[in-house]
Amino acid sequence: QIVRGAFAPQPILGGLGGGIMAAVVNGTKRGLFSNEAGQGTAPNAAATATVTHPVQQGFIQSLGVFIDTIVVCTATAFVILIAGPETWTSEGANPANLTTLAISHELGGWTVAPMAVLIFVLAYSSIIAAYVYSDVNMSFLTGGRKWASWIVRWVSALSATAGAVLSLDVVWNAVDIAMAIMTLTNLVALIALSRWGVGVLKDYEAQRAAGVAEPVFRGTGNRFLPADVPGDVWSGVPETTQPAAATGAER
Numbered sequence: 001q002i003v004r005g006a007f008a009p010q011p012i013l014g015g016l017g018g019g020i021m022a023a024v025v026n027g028t029k030r031g032l033f034s035n036e037a038g039q040g041t042a043p044n045a046a047a048t049a050t051v052t053h054p055v056q057q058g059f060i061q062s063l064g065v066f067i068d069t070i071v072v073c074t075a076t077a078f079v080i081l082i083a084g085p086e087t088w089t090s091e092g093a094n095p096a097n098l099t100t101l102a103i104s105h106e107l108g109g110w111t112v113a114p115m116a117v118l119i120f121v122l123a124y125s126s127i128i129a130a131y132v133y134s135d136v137n138m139s140f141l142t143g144g145r146k147w148a149s150w151i152v153r154w155v156s157a158l159s160a161t162a163g164a165v166l167s168l169d170v171v172w173n174a175v176d177i178a179m180a181i182m183t184l185t186n187l188v189a190l191i192a193l194s195r196w197g198v199g200v201l202k203d204y205e206a207q208r209a210a211g212v213a214e215p216v217f218r219g220t221g222n223r224f225l226p227a228d229v230p231g232d233v234w235s236g237v238p239e240t241t242q243p244a245a246a247t248g249a250e251r
Contacts, residue, residue, distance in 0.1 A: 001081060032179050035068040039179060040186030044133040053217040054234075055204035079103060096168055131156040199224040 036042050042061060049057045076099055080088070083102035087093065093101055100115045134152045142148040163171050190197075200217065203224040207215035219229030229235075 002077070029176050029179070031069060032183060033175070034073055035065045037065045038187060038190070039183045040189070041130070041133055041182070044136065045129070053204055053207075053215045054200055055215070055217075058201075079106070082106060094168060095172075127156065127160055195226050199226065 031037070032039055042064070046057050046061050049060075051057050080098055080102045083105045087102050087105045088098070090101065100112060100119075103115060104111045131152065134156065135149055138148040138152050139145075162174075166174075199222070203217060203222060204215050206224070217234055219225070219231075219234030221228070
């Protein structure tokens with residue numbers, strides 16, 4: 001059904017008539033909702049990882065996008081397709097409960113309760129993560145002012161309340177607008193930082209080409225970077241990567 005929907009004559013003609021752009025727009029919106037690639041939120045968590053080179057964590061983040069979108073979302077699509085049209089068109093079916101309806105249709109009504117628990121855990125953890133990201137960033141921008149932290153708390157609480165009581169269409173549109181603003185802002189920052197990102201990747205690839213099993217990043221005096229990295233996070237060499245002291249015989 002996926003192949004037929006993509007390559008049948010009617011969808012092709014519809015795409016030529018402007019449907020391709022609609023598919024790209026909707027795919028981008030739902031893709032952002034799934035993996036947050038380019039949105040600028042995931043790096044808040046990725047930056048806390050302990051690695052010898054930032055490219056290592058960058059590869060992990062790239063793999064996460066693949067798993068999120070290709071593996072998880074495809075599995076969800078298959079579950080819904082297996083349930084059949086009687087589930088998609090049933091009374092009360094909407095994007096928010098379609099997966100739950102499909103699973104309950106195939107495995108039985110007992111699955112509704114565990115699905116509700118899973119969705120609650122996902123939503124609750126997402127709210128906590130978004131709050132922590134916002135609070136840390138506001139603290140950085142305002143120098144740790146208490147009023148900034150209270151603003152984040154109030155906005156987070158009001159947003160969660162609005163998401164629970166407003167209609168689904170309003171919530172989707174509000175989320176799409178907010179994510180678009182965040183992504184466009186972040187993409188401007190990514191363009192400005194592109195020289196740094198390319199330089200870090202070149203440094204990693206050069207070390208691997210030289211036979212270094214676990215490359216170590218140095219933020220000062222690095223010929224691949226436009227300048228030294230501000231701060232002292234990458235100014236030294238991790239203790240675990242320093243060579244052991246030579247013995248008397250070796251000396």
